[in-house]
Amino acid sequence: MGMVIDAKIPGGNVIVHLVTENEAVLEPDLRDTAEKWFYWKFKVGFDKPGMYSFRFVNGAAIGTRGPAVSADNGLSWEWLGREASQQEETFSFECAEAGLERWFCVCIPYMQPEWERFIAVMPTDSITVSTLCHSRKGRAVECLTIGSPNASKRILVTSRHHAQESMATFSLEGFIREIAEHPESHADTFVFAVPFVDKDGVENGDQGKRRMPHDHGRDYVDEPLYTETRAIKEKIMEHRFNLAIDMHCPWLRGYPYNETMYFVGPSDPGESEITERFSRLLEEESTPDAPHFAADDLPYGVAWNTASNYSEGRPQGAWMREHCDWHPARIGAEIPFANFRDLTIMPENAMNLGRAFARAAARFLALPIAPGRQ
Ligand SMILES: [Zn+2]
Numbered sequence: 001m002g003m004v005i006d007a008k009i010p011g012g013n014v015i016v017h018l019v020t021e022n023e024a025v026l027e028p029d030l031r032d033t034a035e036k037w038f039y040w041k042f043k044v045g046f047d048k049p050g051m052y053s054f055r056f057v058n059g060a061a062i063g064t065r066g067p068a069v070s071a072d073n074g075l076s077w078e079w080l081g082r083e084a085s086q087q088e089e090t091f092s093f094e095c096a097e098a099g100l101e102r103w104f105c106v107c108i109p110y111m112q113p114e115w116e117r118f119i120a121v122m123p124t125d126s127i128t129v130s131t132l133c134h135s136r137k138g139r140a141v142e143c144l145t146i147g148s149p150n151a152s153k154r155i156l157v158t159s160r161h162h163a164q165e166s167m168a169t170f171s172l173e174g175f176i177r178e179i180a181e182h183p184e185s186h187a188d189t190f191v192f193a194v195p196f197v198d199k200d201g202v203e204n205g206d207q208g209k210r211r212m213p214h215d216h217g218r219d220y221v222d223e224p225l226y227t228e229t230r231a232i233k234e235k236i237m238e239h240r241f242n243l244a245i246d247m248h249c250p251w252l253r254g255y256p257y258n259e260t261m262y263f264v265g266p267s268d269p270g271e272s273e274i275t276e277r278f279s280r281l282l283e284e285e286s287t288p289d290a291p292h293f294a295a296d297d298l299p300y301g302v303a304w305n306t307a308s309n310y311s312e313g314r315p316q317g318a319w320m321r322e323h324c325d326w327h328p329a330r331i332g333a334e335i336p337f338a339n340f341r342d343l344t345i346m347p348e349n350a351m352n353l354g355r356a357f358a359r360a361a362a363r364f365l366a367l368p369i370a371p372g373r374q
Pocket residue numbers: 161162165217248249
């Protein structure tokens with residue numbers, strides 16, 4: 001046999017075109033995605049030692065640090081490395097002994113088990129965990145709060161409007177940890193966090209991005225398709241957040257806009273000044289293991305950040321601008337999957353970036369000209 005490929009694992013996703021003794025030809029399963037995208041995850045059982053190769057067809061499928069690999073059924077992950085994927089869209093794995101099993105994924109996953117392990121180590125008096133709503137498939141959609149809703153500084157933080165963007169959720173976790181662990185630096189602050197906006201997509205292993213007819217990131221319309229976006233809209237109106245940070249991951253690879261951390265400039269010039277202010281604070285607060293440079297930001301009208309990118313529906317920020325009469329600040333962040341330039345990103349790095357976001361948010365909301373303070 002050689003190897004057996006199986007996508008029946010949490011978040012599993014792959015189409016197997018061909019398997020021989022030591023080579024597989026594969027493709028990400030797009031499901032209801034409108035364009036070519038790159039999320040995949042599967043496990044492999046190896047019957048005998050040897051060199052195995054995995055080749056993806058029909059588009060980009062391997063990031064800058066090779067695939068992520070887990071030897072403990074998805075509990076922990078590391079990058080297999082660039083040297084394991086010398087040829088584009090192909091990675092190789094050396095199996096040292098018969099009977100090995102490995103999980104492989106295009107990115108380092110962050111799903112419900114990771115969230116539950118995080119929650120379990122937090123002091124129960126520092127956070128409140130509850131359910132935002134139930135997904136269309138009936139899953140409980142997690143949310144978490146810190147502090148009192150009556151606080152003068154109220155922050156909404158979200159990730160996974162696009163299901164596969166896992167590194168963003170490590171940053172969201174870092175954001176929560178920083179505020180929960182340092183209440184003295186975050187007095188009079190209320191945080192409302194939604195880690196998995198597309199809950200079903202995360203658990204089912206969907207691409208999530210450009211889901212037809214539109215994805216969760218474009219569902220801030222009058223009649224949302226998804227229960228999660230409908231619930232978040234209600235929370236925005238209930239809590240009148242001063243600051244909304246929506247964390248994403250960019251495309252798979254390529255400098256500059258997929259291998260640096262950057263902010264997505266809004267279309268309104270007055271609003272872009274707010275993003276620039278936040279970005280400069282993050283540049284000061286970010287640490288060498290997860291740096292941010294404001295010069296890397298993506299202004300509106302450049303690269304993919306144009307009107308055509310928003311033609312399928314309305315993103316959270318645009319909806320807030322039209323409906324929130326208290327003028328909250330809205331920040332869209334892109335956190336790469338595997339590297340910031342030469343720096344390899346692991347979950348710890350992404351978490352430290354999230355911590356820097358929290359410190360920047362505190363300084364941002366303490367500015368006398370901060371928006372939405374009332
Ligand atoms: Zn996204």
